[in-house]
Amino acid sequence: MKKIVTLILLSTVVFYACKNDGPSGPDVSDFDRQAILENWADEIIIPAFTSFEKQTSRLDSAGVAFTTEPTMENLKELRSEWEDAYISFQHVSMFEMGRAMELRYRDNLNIYPTDTAEIQQNIEEDSYNLELPSLNNSQGFPALDYLLFGLAESDSDILAHYTSNTNAENYRNYLGDLTSRIDELTSQVLNDWTENYRDEFVQNSANSSNSSVDMMVNDYIYYYEKNLRAGKVGIPAGVFSGTPLSTHVEAYYHGNLSKTLLKEAIDASQNFFQGNHFNSTGKGESLESYLDFLNTMKQGADLSELINNQFLLAKSEAENLDENFSMQVELDNSKMLETYDKLQKNVVLLKVDMLQALNINVDYVDADGD
């Protein structure tokens, strides 16, 4: 009996010592989570989708104009709208929740490399159902990239696919179906935000794994890790495969847009972290202010400052890259790897240090299973 008492006493001492380790500070639940959700929904997410939806609508109009009258001028106009929309998309891609999650919006709009064989087959047969998950990689921005820039070497040969090619009508149909689907899906997501989801999102402000803050933060970090760090830089640089994959860059057929898209995505990620209002100078509650409220420190420095610095370091490293990432990985992949390393450091700060401070659990795992 004495032994047991001793052991119990001993473990109490040990536990007490553990519990008493850190300095006491503000608690995560003291922060106004609803204020953060309002800022996200009203000043960032809905404005970003509103702006993007204007772009997709212009893209679709340009698609209609070109398929009705396939001239070089209309092709160039369509390409330019595609470019603007693709850049604008970088500001909404991370918000895969609500209707976007149900639609698997991001997978419909931006899986690359695109499946050119399947695109050609769809055009050949003039029969396809773009709602099928197996056709995710033959639609969206990457498929348009191929159809607008990759069908042939010269612009006149590309245009000929839509005019004199035996399947010209099928080419026009497919292109038009892709631009209208991007616009249609985007309208669905935006309308759901403004009509239903905004209130549900803001009111779900508790401190639990199903709350909006926890879900949004998980989606944000998932996006940053998988789509930004890995998709835009790590996969083409061969971080996961061992050898560089120059055909796996974003906007491969365009050739000079991958760097622009990366920088835009880094900016969008940092803006979200800082709570900056979309396309304006205002600022509200954010992950940054939440961390500051909690006085979160790492190795003697403010964690929010470390994260902000890391965004800037990643961006300045990216400045050294060629506009064309495909060229970059072939000529000097070490610069891509440097950029990757800078981006990776923020995965650790966000996913480990920040989540620990905010008492949020990661709700996704790396593997998709078999």
Next chain:
Amino acid sequence: MKSYILPVLLILLSTSLISCSTNSNDEPDIDEPATYNFTRNGESTVSFTGQTTRILMAQELFSAMSDFDNSTEELLLEMYRNQTAEGGDADPYSNSDLNSETKSVKSKVAASRDYFSSNASLSAELKNNFETWLSAQVNEVFVNENELAEPGKAGQIASGSSTRYISAEGLEYNQMVAKSLMGALLADQMLNNYLGTSVLDEGTNRQDNDAENTAGASNYTNMEHKWDEAYGYIYGNSADPQNPNATLGSDDIFLNKYTAQVSEDADFATLAEDIFKAFKRGRAAIVAGAYDVRDEQADIIRKNISTVLAVRAIYYMQAGKAALSESSPAYGSAFHSLSEGFGFVYSLQFTRVPGTDQPYLTHQEVEGLLDDLLGDGPNGLWDLTPQTLDEISETIASRFDFTVEQAASN
């Protein structure tokens, strides 16, 4: 205070050490090697080529079930039977070594001595389950390759960034086949055939083993070989079969893989090591003629392999529950988990309670659970409720010495 605790702990420690050592002194000496390396006259006595072959056949069958462009019902059935429909020689595999084999997957499904030697009708029924699923993959799923699945309609569904192909009830037949084979082929042959005394001690096996009479032209005794054949069903495709745990998890998609996965759960951390040690010690005991030690090791393996199947069954039931409970249910990933779970539940009828001739759940009980899984409404998994998944999980866990939470936490 410190001076008082230390002696107490030391006493406690030594007591537990004493109570652990139960060696009796009348055992023959067992010479246990560091790895699964057994020799006679300088040559290895270990052989399990038949098991490696069947693992490779089953893996090809699994891949072929997703090959929409090249697979036919005829081809899948030939891969299962390694015979044509007329019973002639078939060459269905891409690996030519497999084509030259006369062995097949089907002949060893539900075919163990202990469970099926006097139960031919059940054996035939279970063998046919797989043929039904193979045919359905072609006749229900392949034909709807380019359809969107919905309740009551086969087709494709997204699961994360993957595309899955499901039946009208939401089931992936390829997952059901692969995971069900783990019980019906691998565990059944291992636990209820080769590790059973009716096979190990058959005929003059004991006398032959004691006298080191090797079998025909082989370098092993019959008993040694039977034990090794059990070993081959988990380590038969290992990079280094003498030290298989070095690459455990990456050598096949069956027991090897899932033993590794379950061992990653802290609640079952020693499981992979326990299984390998028991195989090694049991084999050394055969060499030493220590048959009671051999049978103790067989029971350790039975308990732990059964645990792998049960933990994974519960794990997938709970993963399915979590996906179905999301604010907008993630049907694709739920159905994927539940199709794997279906196979693991199916496999439980081939488990073995140590010291008995019984599975942890009988054939009838497993059938009942699978009916429950698909029975919440007319459209199978589409209608499934979280409550049913909890009931199935609890039923399984109640037969083992772990909880649903422990199994689900991997």
